[in-house]
Amino acid sequence: MLLIILWLIQDLLTVFTGGGMQIPGVFMLGLVYRLLVDDxxxxxxxxxxxxxxxxxxxxxxxxxxxxxxxxxxxxxIVVMIVIQVWGAIPPSSRGASGTSLIVFALMEVSQMxxxxxxxxxxxxxxxxxxxxxQQIYSLPAILFCMYIYLHHVRNNKV
Amino acid sequence: MDNTRSTAREWVHGLTALILGLFxxxxxxxxxxxxxxxxxxxxxxxxxEYPAVVLREVYLGWKGRSQDRERLNEEVARLxxxxxxxxxxxxxxxxxxxYENASGDREVRTARVTLRAPxxxxxxxxxxxxxxxxxxxxxxxxxNGYLVGRVSTVAxxxxxxxxxxxxxxxxxxxxxxxxELGVVVGDGTGLVLLKYIPxxxxxxxxxxxxxAMISEQLPPGLPIGKITGAFLQESDGYTTYRLEPGAxxxxxxxxxx
Numbered sequence: 001m002l003l004i005i006l007w008l009i010q011d012l013l014t015v016f017t018g019g020g021m022q023i024p025g026v027f028m029l030g031l032v033y034r035l036l037v038d039d040x041x042x043x044x045x046x047x048x049x050x051x052x053x054x055x056x057x058x059x060x061x062x063x064x065x066x067x068x069x070x071x072x073x074x075x076x077i078v079v080m081i082v083i084q085v086w087g088a089i090p091p092s093s094r095g096a097s098g099t100s101l102i103v104f105a106l107m108e109v110s111q112m113x114x115x116x117x118x119x120x121x122x123x124x125x126x127x128x129x130x131x132x133x134q135q136i137y138s139l140p141a142i143l144f145c146m147y148i149y150l151h152h153v154r155n156n157k158v
Numbered sequence: 159m160d161n162t163r164s165t166a167r168e169w170v171h172g173l174t175a176l177i178l179g180l181f182x183x184x185x186x187x188x189x190x191x192x193x194x195x196x197x198x199x200x201x202x203x204x205x206x207e208y209p210a211v212v213l214r215e216v217y218l219g220w221k222g223r224s225q226d227r228e229r230l231n232e233e234v235a236r237l238x239x240x241x242x243x244x245x246x247x248x249x250x251x252x253x254x255x256x257y258e259n260a261s262g263d264r265e266v267r268t269a270r271v272t273l274r275a276p277x278x279x280x281x282x283x284x285x286x287x288x289x290x291x292x293x294x295x296x297x298x299x300x301x302n303g304y305l306v307g308r309v310s311t312v313a314x315x316x317x318x319x320x321x322x323x324x325x326x327x328x329x330x331x332x333x334x335x336x337x338e339l340g341v342v343v344g345d346g347t348g349l350v351l352l353k354y355i356p357x358x359x360x361x362x363x364x365x366x367x368x369x370a371m372i373s374e375q376l377p378p379g380l381p382i383g384k385i386t387g388a389f390l391q392e393s394d395g396y397t398t399y400r401l402e403p404g405a406x407x408x409x410x411x412x413x414x415x
Contacts, residue, residue, distance in 0.1 A: 008206055015210040016213055016214050045168050062196050063273075067186050068186050070183065070203040073179040079172070127276070144261070145405070
């Protein structure tokens with residue numbers, strides 16, 4: 001439910017800006033955050049995340065790109081990267097301060113990869129400018145997400 | 159053991175999703191049915207998106223841009239109407255056949271561009287006005303008072319419009335200063351050309367081009383842009399000129415109609 005709301009927030013923000021400004025991928029930030037804080041559920045797989053990303057990507061493509069596939073691929077690739085990288089870290093070490101950098105990198109990947117695919121495939125300097133602007137706009141959202149994550153880790157330690 | 163199985167399942171599902179995504183990307187660009195799905199999904203989202211649309215309009219109004227645009231649109235509409243009437247009078251005086259729908263006495267309204275797909279960036283756009291707003295096939299759309307395209311398909315709440323930069327776009331046009339007739343065509347990569355102007359005519363950069371009286375698809379006198387220079391000298395005695403559209407073809411978010 002939270003992911004649906006985040007997708008809608010991302011959509012509404014894009015409508016509000018009229019497409020003139022790139023909006024941070026709050027849906028992917030929420031999805032990555034959920035994958036990162038879902039500790040202690042190693043026995044369960046993360047199939048929900050893969051198919052949520054797939055569905056959200058298709059719906060985003062249908063709404064804003066017109067051709068399904070671009071964000072669909074980007075979202076699924078991000079989820080696979082997060083699952084593999086996070087899965088490679090032992091659960092006991094996940095709250096350590098050293099992993100903060102990895103968490104930041106994973107959140108950054110979630111913002112960088114999906115809009116990068118259309119730019120790489122379609123090219124064009126306008127696309128690159130748009131992409132770079134989105135990365136700048138995404139940074140505050142990533143830092144906010146990091147703050148929530150660190151807060152969550154700190155609370156769980158106590 | 160459970161962990162290994164779980165990882166394997168994740169890989170299988172992940173790769174399946176990726177292959178499905180690639181498959182969709184591969185087949186969908188050439189499928190017309192995708193456009194219907196896009197329209198359907200857009201009409202579903204119209205309801206939850208409505209508050210954002212209203213908020214955006216309120217925000218623009220607050221900034222004063224909306225009022226400025228409306229004032230400009232009214233001014234453009236008034237001038238266009240006056241221009242069309244003058245052209246009709248001129249045509250009647252010269253004994254030319256008059257296109258009866260050329261009268262421009264109507265309200266100018268705006269539509270928001272809701273989709274401009276990268277694959278067809280120079281070919282078409284979707285706007286948030288449909289049959290319920292009085293849109294019809296063939297209707298011209300404008301940006302900054304200049305023609306940017308015409309409506310190609312209409313749904314109840316949205317329409318698709320073919321842009322003047324589309325390779326399928328062809329309309330008779332006239333050079334205002336010399337009254338030479340030609341055909342305006344797009345090339346699908348952002349260029350707009352004026353073709354079939356006999357070589358040796360005194361056509362110069364900066365001359366204005368508008369839709370011609372002989373067109374049955376669009377009313378005469380709709381401004382398109384200005385000539386920037388000769389593009390190609392055909393061997394059959396005709397010259398192709400490059401046009402600079404009056405509208406910013408890569409940076410418009412709303413159109414008027």
